[in-house]
Amino acid sequence: MASSHTDGNPADTAIVWFRDDLRVADNPALLAAAAHGNAVGLYVLDQESAGIRPLGGAARWWLHHALEDLRAGLAGLGIPLILARGPAALLVPEICDQVGASAVFWNRRYGAVERVVDTVAKQRLQRADVQVESFQASLLHEPWRLATGAGTPYRVFTPFWKAASSLEIRYPLPTPAPGCGAPGRIPAGDALDDLCLLPLGVDWAAGLREHWSPSEGAGLSLLGAFIQDVLPDYATARERPDLHGSSRLSPYLRWGQLSPFQVWHALAGSRAGHPHDASVFASQLGWREFCWHQLFHNPDLAVANLRPVFNAYPWKWPDASEPAAEGPDTRAHLAAWQQGMTGLPLVDAGQRELWHTGWMHNRVRMVSASFLVKNLGIHWRLGEQWFWDTLVDADAASNPANWQWVAGSGADASPFFRIFNPETQAKKFDPEGRYTGAWVPEAGNPHYPEPLVDLKESRALALDSYAGMKAATSSVAVSSPGRSPDSSPA
Numbered sequence: 447m448a449s450s451h452t453d454g455n456p457a458d459t460a461i462v463w464f465r466d467d468l469r470v471a472d473n474p475a476l477l478a479a480a481a482h483g484n485a486v487g488l489y490v491l492d493q494e495s496a497g498i499r500p501l502g503g504a505a506r507w508w509l510h511h512a513l514e515d516l517r518a519g520l521a522g523l524g525i526p527l528i529l530a531r532g533p534a535a536l537l538v539p540e541i542c543d544q545v546g547a548s549a550v551f552w553n554r555r556y557g558a559v560e561r562v563v564d565t566v567a568k569q570r571l572q573r574a575d576v577q578v579e580s581f582q583a584s585l586l587h588e589p590w591r592l593a594t595g596a597g598t599p600y601r602v603f604t605p606f607w608k609a610a611s612s613l614e615i616r617y618p619l620p621t622p623a624p625g626c627g628a629p630g631r632i633p634a635g636d637a638l639d640d641l642c643l644l645p646l647g648v649d650w651a652a653g654l655r656e657h658w659s660p661s662e663g664a665g666l667s668l669l670g671a672f673i674q675d676v677l678p679d680y681a682t683a684r685e686r687p688d689l690h691g692s693s694r695l696s697p698y699l700r701w702g703q704l705s706p707f708q709v710w711h712a713l714a715g716s717r718a719g720h721p722h723d724a725s726v727f728a729s730q731l732g733w734r735e736f737c738w739h740q741l742f743h744n745p746d747l748a749v750a751n752l753r754p755v756f757n758a759y760p761w762k763w764p765d766a767s768e769p770a771a772e773g774p775d776t777r778a779h780l781a782a783w784q785q786g787m788t789g790l791p792l793v794d795a796g797q798r799e800l801w802h803t804g805w806m807h808n809r810v811r812m813v814s815a816s817f818l819v820k821n822l823g824i825h826w827r828l829g830e831q832w833f834w835d836t837l838v839d840a841d842a843a844s845n846p847a848n849w850q851w852v853a854g855s856g857a858d859a860s861p862f863f864r865i866f867n868p869e870t871q872a873k874k875f876d877p878e879g880r881y882t883g884a885w886v887p888e889a890g891n892p893h894y895p896e897p898l899v900d901l902k903e904s905r906a907l908a909l910d911s912y913a914g915m916k917a918a919t920s921s922v923a924v925s926s927p928g929r930s931p932d933s934s935p936a
């Protein structure tokens with residue numbers, strides 16, 4: 447990267463290192479950089495540090511547009527944005543040196559690998575006498591601040607949320623005043639297109655473009671429209687995929703184009719008019735927090751059962767080592783589920799909605815996930831990976847935590863015997879068939895596939911497997927307690 451220092455006093459220059467906080471409003475790291483002197487924005491696409499989970503395709507698409515929008519938002523304040531690719535713990539100190547900045551500010555992350563990256567970057571910067579400060583910006587409560595009476599992390603949502611929601615929540619912070627950016631030239635960095643975030647070859651993103659506007663302004667408008675038009679009926683309408691009954695704010699929260707503080711306080715203003723709806727909605731923000739607290743305390747949430755007893759559940763996993771008799775079915779079943787061709791209209795509608803728009807309604811996520819892990823008996827990690835690749839809101843905490851919740855292996859999980867029946871769920875939550883009709887218009891005609899499995903038989907099989915797992919682990923527990931690594935393939 448060519449280096450040329452700012453024309454202003456480099457000693458006053460501060461870098462704000464953006465990560466999952468791609469916004470100019472309510473951004474404490476950005477405010478600190480602006481207060482320090484000449485602010486310079488930096489985003490590093492780090493897919494190389496050891497252990498980093500590469501972003502999925504839909505997430506990359508969102509990120510491209512979010513960075514474009516962030517660059518415009520910062521330009522309005524006079525702040526340049528440098529883009530770079532590579533291991534962040536190396537690049538951030540290097541770029542800081544090239545800019546001649548005396549301070550680097552960022553908002554905290556909570557995944558274990560990301561925390562290691564941040565710690566190493568911090569040590570390197572501090573060794574070079576650079577001031578480093580981090581802030582709380584993407585969670586309402588720091589995970590280490592909440593613990594049960596016994597001092598352990600919460601594993602049950604209700605007491606967690608009772609404790610969390612009784613604490614004070616700060617107000618959103620202002621956007622810095624324009625004119626706080628570094629006045630001179632800065633290292634050119636990579637062009638946005640060099641990050642190669644958009645689809646190469648086949649353009650599969652048309653549906654995403656049609657459905658989303660991945661900008662901070664669009665997130666704020668959606669929040670306003672939600673509070674005004676959707677919140678009054680949220681508690682009941684949120685369950686209906688055929689209605690626009692939920693906020694659809696998840697990708698904006700995922701990418702930090704909206705902060706939970708902004709959402710919380712926007713909600714607070716309307717609590718008096720709709721106290722029940724507002725409190726049900728607030729508790730969904732609570733689930734988001736709960737998932738992140740789980741990830742903080744269980745860094746391998748995406749790969750290991752939180753309840754080790756489930757290591758003995760005979761999940762199917764289609765790989766080369768699988769016996770041929772089982773392999774092709776599992777592979778074919780997984781592909782049919784991914785493509786929305788299971789023969790169960792509600793599941794197929796959800797999977798097609800996901801593929802087309804990068805989002806799926808929460809009720810349908812639960813039904814579709816339950817069908818994969820309980821009726822088809824396929825490991826929840828395969829579903830989690832598919833969602834990771836296809837969701838615009840794919841979130842390192844909420845995705846695995848919810849998959850584990852559905853599978854029964856997670857914190858405060860749905861009881862295993864709660865196996866959603868996609869047909870009765872469709873009757874209840876899509877009573878006129880509008881949602882399934884929109885996504886699966888051919889359901890009921892001869893070209894639509896028969897269900898992959900019989901719902902009753904596969905349910906009974908899952909319950910047998912569960913009983914077998916319990917029996918096996920209770921006898922093993924006597925002789926060998928505490929086995930915890932997940933036995934499924936990596």
Ligand SMILES: Cc1cc2nc3c(=O)[nH]c(=O)nc-3n(C[C@H](O)[C@H](O)[C@H](O)COP(=O)(O)OP(=O)(O)OC[C@H]3O[C@@H](n4cnc5c(N)ncnc54)[C@H](O)[C@@H]3O)c2cc1C
Pocket residue numbers: 684692693694695696697699700730731733734735737806807808809811812815833837839840841842844845846848849852
């Ligand atoms: C198998 C499965 C996988 C999921 N994967 C993700 C994911 O990768 N990213 C993600 O943001 N959500 C995930 N969810 C949770 C939930 O489905 C979405 O947050 C929700 O559908 C987003 O729509 P909304 O913004 O309209 O939600 P609303 O009902 O309007 O809720 C408001 C906000 O609360 C949060 N929220 C709501 N429900 C949950 C929940 N169960 N867990 C965590 N946060 C929640 C979201 O940030 C959401 O935007 C998953 C759920 C399931 C069952």
